[in-house]
Amino acid sequence: MLDVAEALHRWVEQGRACAVATVVAVDGSAPRPPGAALAVDDGGAAIGSVSGGCVEAAVYELCRQALEDGRTVVERFGHSDEDAFAAGLTCGGSIEVLVTPVRGEVLPAALAAAAAGEAAALARVVDGPPELLGAALLVRPDGSYEGGLGGGPALDRAAADEARALLDAGRTGTVRLGEDGGRCGRPLTLLVESSLPAPRLLVFGAVDVASALARVGRFLGYEVTVCDARPVFTTAARFPDAHDVVLAWPHRYLEAEADAGRLDARTVLCVLTHDPRFDVPLLERALRLPVAYVGAMGSRRTHADRERRLREAGVTEPELALLRSPIGLDLGARTPEETALSIGAEIVAHRRGGSGLPLTGTRTPLHHEVSPEAPAAPPARPAHDRCLKAAGT
Incomplete structure (x- = not known):
């Protein structure tokens, strides 16, 4: 929902x-x-x-x-x-x-929280006694909750704990509990839907590909920031699809965002500058952060030189192995838009566990996410923005 x-x-x-x-x-x-x-x-x-x-x-x-x-x-x-x-x-x-x-109050409150980009989890009874079907509990990140499942305080507390765990993991799935909140007794199945603020896509380098990638990133549901230290190129007018355009040295901006706790395991970093002055200090820090994806643009020769410089800066081999470079999937891309598409495709494949191979002629699953265990079911029936943010350089 x-x-x-x-x-x-x-x-x-x-x-x-x-x-x-x-x-x-x-x-x-x-x-x-x-x-x-x-x-x-x-x-x-x-x-x-x-x-x-x-x-x-x-x-x-x-x-x-x-x-x-x-x-x-x-x-x-x-x-x-x-x-x-x-x-x-x-x-x-x-x-x-x-x-x-x-x-009622719980479903509208859950919708309001999700629409505002707040972190919240909605737990609803989807299998159990008919009188409890659809009963809902709205759970916040601190563990507080509102509403009730109709089975008493113990059930509500247990459901809130399970929902909070799924919320912390950013997952939607089903949970089985006993009607009294324990693991035994008459079972209930809850669907827990997690709503989180949009994941972040940080694009470093105010280049033509960055404008197209901002558009792709917004389309994919990311909150997009474009960052560069060059004021001539780093303007809101050049990046209308970015949520933020930041004038700053990339590595300093990244450090500030990390120190402020504004990066997480869903954050994607794309380094498009292919200039050692920007790339090396930025990637030296980026590859040590617990983010989802770090990619860097450049030819294979640029990549080899970049790896050499990063090793000299003390980056370890396991850390280097996290770098996706040259960035993107092999689509034969030429234009900025095609290149942005290849980068977006690699981000999606990395996020969802896809192979990046053509589906034609392969036997790979179409949907790589494993669905949570479903409750036993009856036989199936035929169905009837913000603006430019100045920063010191």
Whole structure:
């Protein structure tokens, strides 16, 4: 549900009644992961997707029904071999979908938090006693929570602890608990959706590729910063798609961001300057940070020279092994836009565990993320910005 939080929050703010369907479990191949959502308002408007098109019409009708009767239900959709025109997952997998009206205080609060870019986790009962189905708990990073699952304080505390652990890991998934909050007894399954501020993409070097990469990064959902020490090139007008344009020596800016705790394990660093004056002091620091990805532009000759300089600066072999250089996948890119696409593709492949190989002729999985263990299910049925920030150089 939180993947459509911004638009759904606007509906709630406007006083529009709405219902939302959320993928809670996936079995086999399916287009969307747990947490993917489709929402419908009382005027018939729809946002989001649960299957990339396979079962959207059937889920849309379930949302309309939830708006009429106020009931929360879980439905399972699977591939239909008998009737090619029935709504089913033609990819051969199956999904379970929680359909619920958006009401009360917890769901609107979760939408508001996610729309504001705040860290929060939403835990909802997706399998268990019918009277608890859809009950929700909103959990903050400090462990505080609001709402309740209907099973008593012990269950709420246990669910909050599990949700906080998933939030800390930045994951969405399912959790099994006993109805009393323990690991035994009558089981409950919770879907925990984690919402975090957008991951950061730091682009060093105010070059033409940086402008295209800022556009790609924003499209991929990153908060993009472009940093360079040259005032002639480092202007907001040259990088309209960046959230921040910072005039500073790159290594000093990186140090300041690291010291302030504004970098994390999802942060991506792209060094496009291919100038030793900038690259070496910057990469010397970058390769020692616990970030997701560090890539550097340059020819293979530039890369070899850069590695030599970094070794002389004391960078170890394990640290050098973290450097993605030359940056990007081999797409035969020529233009800045094509080069930015190749860099973005490598970032996605690195993040999702992809091979970077063509899918044609390979047997690699289409979706590399492993879905959390799903609860036992009934048999599948055929479905009916900020501006330029000056800094010292």
